Amino acid sequence: MTPAQIDGLMPIVILMGIAVVLFFGGHFLTVLLAPKKPSHLKSTPYECGEEPVGSAWSAFNVRFYVIGLIFIIFDVESVLMFPVAAIFRELVDMGHGGYALIIFLSFISVLLEGIAYCWKKGDLDWVKSFQVSLKNNK
């Protein structure tokens, strides 16, 4: 990297550093100022006044996992499209607009195909309908 590029990253590091300093500084102030009277009852997780039953780290609805998977597909696609989008206008100005458009559209069609597939499978419904899964599993 050239020095100019490192220069461009310096403000980011400084801002992050200030965030960390602010966090620990605030923490230090809390230690100085705040009362400290711990008790067992105080540090039980809040469950509307009842005794907490079991741990919260248990099996969770699988829908969140599916949403995560769909997200990764779309995220990777959009990350790959950013460089294309950045030079698209340049290509149009150079007179290669039609060529660039075809490539761009073929790329997006893959994305559309992905969303159509997920939609048909019923993965975009929060409550996956029973009939959709029956129909697809036949």
Add this chain to the structure above:
Amino acid sequence: MNQTIVSYLSQYEFYDSLLCLFGNNEGLLAFVIYLLVALIIIGFSATVGGLGTYAERKISADLQARMGPNRVGPYGLLQFLADGVKMLTKEDIMPFTADKFLFYLAPMLALVGVFATLAVLPWSNGFMMADLNVGIFYLIAISSLVGVSVFLGGYASNSKWSMLGGMRGASQIISYEIPVTLSILAITLLAGGMSFGTILSHQEGTIINWFIFHNPFAFLAFFIYAIGALAETNRAPFDLPEAESELVSGYHTEYTGLRFGFFALAEYIEVFVVCGVGAALFLGGGNLPFNIQIDIIPLQLVQVVIFITKALLLYYVVIWVRWTLPRLRVDQLMSICWKYLTPMAILNLVGCAIWLVVFNGKSMADLVFGSH
């Protein structure tokens, strides 16, 4: 091309005398300048964030024909300082079942993520801390740290309410990132670059040069961006991760005192950042809506004021929406994102690309009023 504060200041003569003061060490001088500017920007943003909590309560009171906070300071303006002091003096409680390290880490990640986004926020056309050539891309990437912190906060508390809130928050934030990214992609397409400098230089001139009026697709993209950004910052009507009527307080149920304060501060600054990015991408950033020559005040200063005004106007709309619309259900939230916003955003992207090719990169105004 690379317009940072240091390169901006180096045009002037006093930069050289400053350089002499630091023994011709350019790196050190740049560090000092950046540090000072960072402190100013963070001070300003923290004030906006703090006043945001005040504005939220005052505007909600206005909409509901109440008085709102009016005891601390003139018109209750110092309410946020009083809240901050109160948070400092509250006992720091951690559930004994919690994952201690992650519990500590979560608010810090939120702060780091939000503060790092401030680096590329274009305060004016030449006055941003870092004009990265992947500016908008960096912003999308670094702001997902907030999503991680929401999930970590919910997970590490080991409380059922927190866990539900964190899970909802994570799925909501990653889902709405797709339409937001796709509408930003449309703007990248129109501007032909990812840096804020390039994006803003295309919107110079009058109001018709702003990207929101570039073509009908860009106009629609602004609203998709606005809806998605509301959801990404966990604002009502998308505030499911902290829905107080269902989940007590969601992912920060177990957080007390200053650590809760950090979450709140990060959230309010993030709303400001999101509004600022919306103003920069679609509404021309620091550019005036009409052509006017100003010689009395430096143009940069005017642009900073214009940019902040635009961002704060959007901020008002965000608060207005919060106190007007009821909260969505989880299934509605997901179907709005995946079945309406995402296909619409993709169509917008295709529309923008076709518009660029068919009309050879001209905007609507160029076509109507003749090209420049």
